[in-house]
Amino acid sequence: MRKHILVVGGGYVGMYSAMRLRGLIRSGEVSVTLVDPRGYMTYQPFLAEALGGAIEPRHVAAPLGQVLKGVRVLTGRVTRVDHGARTAEFQPVQGPARTIAYDIVVMAAGSITRALPIPGLAEHAVGFKTIGEAVHLRNHVLAQLAAAASTDDERIRRRALTFVVVGGGFAGVEALAEMQGLADEALRYHPEIGPAELSWTLAEANDRILPELHENLGRWTVDVLRKRDVDVRLNARLTSAADGIAELSDGTRIDAGTLVWAAGGRPNPIGAASGLPVDGIGRIRATEYLTVAGVEDAFAAGDGAAVPDLTRPGEFTAPNAQHAVRQGKLLGRNLVAYVRGRRLKPYRHAYLGSVAGLGHHQGVAQVYWIKLTGFLGWLAHRTYHLGWVPTARHKAAVLADWMLAALFRRETVRLEAVEHADEDFRQAMAALRPPAPEQPGGDARPAQTVETGGHVHPAPAPPQPGGEVRQLPAAEQDGQDGQDGQDGQGVRRTPAA
Numbered sequence: 001m002r003k004h005i006l007v008v009g010g011g012y013v014g015m016y017s018a019m020r021l022r023g024l025i026r027s028g029e030v031s032v033t034l035v036d037p038r039g040y041m042t043y044q045p046f047l048a049e050a051l052g053g054a055i056e057p058r059h060v061a062a063p064l065g066q067v068l069k070g071v072r073v074l075t076g077r078v079t080r081v082d083h084g085a086r087t088a089e090f091q092p093v094q095g096p097a098r099t100i101a102y103d104i105v106v107m108a109a110g111s112i113t114r115a116l117p118i119p120g121l122a123e124h125a126v127g128f129k130t131i132g133e134a135v136h137l138r139n140h141v142l143a144q145l146a147a148a149a150s151t152d153d154e155r156i157r158r159r160a161l162t163f164v165v166v167g168g169g170f171a172g173v174e175a176l177a178e179m180q181g182l183a184d185e186a187l188r189y190h191p192e193i194g195p196a197e198l199s200w201t202l203a204e205a206n207d208r209i210l211p212e213l214h215e216n217l218g219r220w221t222v223d224v225l226r227k228r229d230v231d232v233r234l235n236a237r238l239t240s241a242a243d244g245i246a247e248l249s250d251g252t253r254i255d256a257g258t259l260v261w262a263a264g265g266r267p268n269p270i271g272a273a274s275g276l277p278v279d280g281i282g283r284i285r286a287t288e289y290l291t292v293a294g295v296e297d298a299f300a301a302g303d304g305a306a307v308p309d310l311t312r313p314g315e316f317t318a319p320n321a322q323h324a325v326r327q328g329k330l331l332g333r334n335l336v337a338y339v340r341g342r343r344l345k346p347y348r349h350a351y352l353g354s355v356a357g358l359g360h361h362q363g364v365a366q367v368y369w370i371k372l373t374g375f376l377g378w379l380a381h382r383t384y385h386l387g388w389v390p391t392a393r394h395k396a397a398v399l400a401d402w403m404l405a406a407l408f409r410r411e412t413v414r415l416e417a418v419e420h421a422d423e424d425f426r427q428a429m430a431a432l433r434p435p436a437p438e439q440p441g442g443d444a445r446p447a448q449t450v451e452t453g454g455h456v457h458p459a460p461a462p463p464q465p466g467g468e469v470r471q472l473p474a475a476e477q478d479g480q481d482g483q484d485g486q487d488g489q490g491v492r493r494t495p496a497a
Ligand SMILES: Cc1cc2nc3c(=O)[nH]c(=O)nc-3n(C[C@H](O)[C@H](O)[C@H](O)COP(=O)(O)OP(=O)(O)OC[C@H]3O[C@@H](n4cnc5c(N)ncnc54)[C@H](O)[C@@H]3O)c2cc1C
Pocket: 008, 009, 010, 011, 012, 013, 014, 035, 036, 037, 038, 040, 041, 042, 044, 045, 046, 047, 048, 076, 077, 078, 079, 108, 109, 110, 111, 128, 129, 130, 170, 171, 268, 270, 301, 302, 303, 304, 319, 320, 321, 322, 323, 324, 355, 356
C-alpha cells in the first residue's frame, strides 16, 4: 500500500527533504504532505540584506507549492503529533483543526526565538527571524528617521535615533550592520539629521561576538563596528526593556526607539509536546541516520533535533543552515531507502566554517583554516550564500537585486502603510456613520470600535484639519505626556549633533 509521509515544517530540512524525496521516488510509491504556517521557505542568512534593502524580501522566500510539485502543501500549524496513533493535529490558517493520518513523520519544525521573562521585552522589542520581522524593521528604521526629521521635540528625536540590538551572534551582528547601512543611505534624504546624532549599541551577554568564528575574527568585527561608532558592550545582558528603556546588566540605560532581540533560538517545543524523545534542551533525539532514536517511522533533523556529529564523537551538529540543508537532502534520500526496505546512510559532515556580512562591502569569513576579512570576507559571504539560495530563479533575482543596488543605490521607500493596509478604507467607511450624539459635557468622542465581518478594529480618529496625523506608538506617547522623568536618572541619551 502507498505510504503517506507527513513533513512538519517547510524550512531547510522540510523543503530539501521533500525535494530530494520527490526527485528519487517513483510516481505512486508514496504520497507526501508538508505542513508549514507560512507556505514558503525562508532563506534566513539573507534576512539582514532584505532588512537593509540590498535584496527584495520576496527573493529570500521560496513558495513551497511552487518548488515542491507533487507534494501536498498545507498552510497552518501542526500542534501535536500522536505518533502511537500515527496522527497529527493540524490547525489550518482558517477553519477548525483537523486530524491528519500518516505512516511516516518527518519532524522539521526548526527552532523558535528564545524568549526570556525580561520586563518590557514583549512590548518593546522586535525579533529577527522571519521575513515579516525583517520587513517591519526596515520600515521601522526608515520611519524613525522620518519621525526624527519631522519633530521639534528633542526627546522624541533622540529616542527615534537610538537603536539597540541584543545578541552578538550572526543574526544580531548582521542585522545591526544592515540597519546602519540603511540609515546611512536614508540620511542623504534627511539633511536635517547629522550622522553623529544616531546612536547604535550592540549588547552581548558573553565576552565575545560571533562565537562560531575564530576569536581573532570576533575581535576584528568588534573593532570594525566600533570604528563605525557602534557601542559594542560585551558581558552585558538585557535586564529590562520596561517603558522602552533598555537596561543592561553593566548598568547602562538607553532610551531606545528601536530594540531588536536577536539573542538566539531554542528548539521548537512541538517535539516535547508530542511525546517524542527529547534531550535536556528540548531537541528531538535523532540517530546519525536522521531517524528519531528508538522510534519507528519517524525522522528528525535541523535546529529542532539533536543529531550526533560523527566528525566530533560525543557532540551534536550545530544549529545552522550548513547542516540543515545537508541533513534535509540526506533525510529525503533515507526516506526513499526506508520505504523500500534498504539501508540508510549515516549523516557525516565536517563543519566548513562560517561567513557573515557586515554591510558597507565588508564581511568576515572562516573557511577551514582560511580567514578572510573586509572586502574579501564580504565577497565570500555573498558568493557562499548565493550558491545555497534554493532555486535558479531566486539566485537570478538576488543577483539582479545586488546589481540594481550597486548601480542605482539602495531603495529607501518606507512601506509601513502595508502593515496597516486597511486604515484608509476604515476611515472612508467611518465617514458613512452618523455623527456620534453630543455627550453631556459637550465632548463628542468617536465610537471605540468598528465591527466588520466579525473583525473588531479600533475606530479611526476623525481626519485632522491640515492633513493626516498619525498616532504615535504608545512608547513615543509616553515621552510626550510629560511622564518622562528619566533624564538625570542615568539614562544615556544620544548626544545632539
Ligand atoms: C536571521 C538569521 C540568520 C541566519 N544566518 C545563518 C547563516 O549565515 N549561516 C547559517 O549556517 N545559518 C544561519 N542561520 C540559521 C539557519 O537559518 C537555521 O539553522 C536553519 O534555518 C535551520 O533549518 P531548519 O529546517 O531546522 O529550520 P527552519 O529553516 O527554521 O524551518 C522550520 C520551519 O518549520 C515551520 N514550523 C514551525 N512550527 C511549525 C509547526 N508547528 N507546524 C508546522 N510547521 C512549523 C516554520 O515555519 C519553518 O518554515 C540564521 C538564522 C537566522 C534566524
